[in-house]
Amino acid sequence: MREIVIGGAQLGAIQKADTREAVVDRMIALLQQAKGAGCDLVVYPELALTTFFPRWYIEDSAEVDQWFEHEMPNDATRPLFDAAKAANIAISFGYAECTPDGHHFNTSILTDREANIIGKYRKVHLPGHSEYDTERAFQHLEKRYFEPGDLGFPVWRNMDALMGMCICNDRRWPEVYREMGLQGVELVMLGYNTPSVNSQMSDEGLEKRLYHSDLSMTAGAYQNATWVVGVAKAGDEDGHPLMGGSIIVDPNGYVMARAETEGDELIVHACDMDACAFGKTTIFDFGRHRRIEHYQRIGTQTGVVLPDAWPTS
Ligand code: CDT
Numbered sequence: 001m002r003e004i005v006i007g008g009a010q011l012g013a014i015q016k017a018d019t020r021e022a023v024v025d026r027m028i029a030l031l032q033q034a035k036g037a038g039c040d041l042v043v044y045p046e047l048a049l050t051t052f053f054p055r056w057y058i059e060d061s062a063e064v065d066q067w068f069e070h071e072m073p074n075d076a077t078r079p080l081f082d083a084a085k086a087a088n089i090a091i092s093f094g095y096a097e098c099t100p101d102g103h104h105f106n107t108s109i110l111t112d113r114e115a116n117i118i119g120k121y122r123k124v125h126l127p128g129h130s131e132y133d134t135e136r137a138f139q140h141l142e143k144r145y146f147e148p149g150d151l152g153f154p155v156w157r158n159m160d161a162l163m164g165m166c167i168c169n170d171r172r173w174p175e176v177y178r179e180m181g182l183q184g185v186e187l188v189m190l191g192y193n194t195p196s197v198n199s200q201m202s203d204e205g206l207e208k209r210l211y212h213s214d215l216s217m218t219a220g221a222y223q224n225a226t227w228v229v230g231v232a233k234a235g236d237e238d239g240h241p242l243m244g245g246s247i248i249v250d251p252n253g254y255v256m257a258r259a260e261t262e263g264d265e266l267i268v269h270a271c272d273m274d275a276c277a278f279g280k281t282t283i284f285d286f287g288r289h290r291r292i293e294h295y296q297r298i299g300t301q302t303g304v305v306l307p308d309a310w311p312t313s
Contacts, residue, residue, distance in 0.1 A: 122149030225279025
């Protein structure tokens, strides 16, 4: 048995005016709770250090820059790294990254139990739009503030397991899990900021949005025989509600732990990485069963190409 006790550290709302330091204090409080619960690894949400700023249309690049981190760790986040090292707990969290040469990514990092960063992922599927959209009830400007990730979907060896990351909207795309599944992934960690309402369909209920989130993660887990840990930033951020629904999913697609609130909340499960082996060596033994000669479109075609026109009779 290769057991990793995993904590999903859901964060409640972060207001525009909240400082990084105040958020890091909340993250450390969850880390201490996780230590008490025996956790080996704690997963925090997407853009964990700030409000979900892509809802705001900003033209001034200096104003945009305030949401980005130029190094990691930095002065604001070092106390979290120090606390994680002292607790001997590996962590993963998301933040807005500005690289030394000025590129902007929606990024997640993964550490080992000594707080060394051993993995970095940059969000590939950026939802939303890049210009102000008058048709929407609120803005979702990820395509304005970020470039698509340039690192693919790597999988790292950490804590005697094979670990990968993705971020929020990525969780809805089966290609993401399969890219990692093809590297033998046993644990996919992801954070999200998902608005509780659909900016383009006001009558869509929260229940449906939670279902789609669950559906995506449970299917990804089952079809790749991997654990999936999905962690929300939730709650009302300056009048804009984000849904909760953080879950830990086992390699059969069952939800083993689920957040009950939309606030700061820790969910915990003891995850046996060896539980991935059965699915990976039977129904989803990729080496024996995949038929890549029939999958050409997946790697070469982005949008839909319809078959030939209907026959005319
Ligand atoms: N952060 C993020 O990726 N959120 C998206 C909302 C999409 S609506 C434009 C999500 O898929 O949850």
